[in-house]
Amino acid sequence: MTAINTDYTDMTLTISLGDGQIGLTNKVPEPSINAVTLYFKNEQLISIDQVPGDETLTRVAIITPPTNIETNTIALYIDELAAEAKLKLESSMTGQLTDDQRQSATAYWHEVVPLFALLGITVAKKKRKPTKAQHRFKSAMADVPFNTDFIGTKATIYWQKRHEMRLVAGAKMLADAPLKADGGLGVDARFAKQIRAEHADAFDPETFITTKDIVLKSVNEIGLFLYFGGTNSWLVFKGPDDRTIHDWTVV
Secondary structure, three states: OOOEEEEEEOOEEEEEEOOEEEEEEOOOOOOOOOOEEEEEEOOEEEEEOOOOOOOOOOEEEEEEOOOOOOHHHHHHHHHHHHHHOOOOOOOOOOOOOOHHHHHHHHHHHHHHHHHHHHOOOOOOOOOOOOOOOOEOOOHHHOOOOEEEOHHHOEEEEEEEEOOEEEEOOOOEOOOOOOEOOOOOEOHHHHHHHHHHHHOHHHEOOOOOEEOOOEEEOOHHHHHHHHHOOOOOHHHOOEOOOOOEHHHHHEO
16 A cells, blocks of 8 residues: 655645655746656646746646656656647657566556546546447338448348348449558458358359348448448448438437
């Protein structure tokens, strides 16, 4: 358990953390080689170990790590966190952490974060992932055809049961999978190849036209089979009223 001692001196709040400490001040100190200095404007981190230019600073956090961790290790770790959060900092840092350095920095940072939270400081907020759209099967739409002519493919599907999407015979498939920059196949393309192999008897390998109906589990699998994915297939298939299958089924 970490022992925490606090002290107010010269407009600075100091919190002892092991044999290091955390400081918080509304002044603008120069960086120190013995600490990591974080400059904030409101709640936004704007610089690490470099006094910002014309920004109006509201607070500065000063981290003095324990003796077994170099200050530069913590600075580089925080810089990585800022980069992951897509923060634009005035400061620029060079160097990369080794696996051992990152492991020790991560362990120490887990002790720092709760203290920062108490002080109202967040270095890099985690972005909330948008909620994934949910689609619900309705028995009334089992006989509704949904069509596509996406990037040279042509197909009609029916969502006939909750986990059954029927691809009608005569569908035109994309012959060749798009390649990555390195010339290899992406994850979608590899999965699509697997689905095609499982239904190799259902399409002509010369014309890439299906010769019989195929039942797959989802709209996404249909998209992989037809054109190797790479897009939101819920928006590709449209019903008789020109509404997408997404519009028909989203909840």
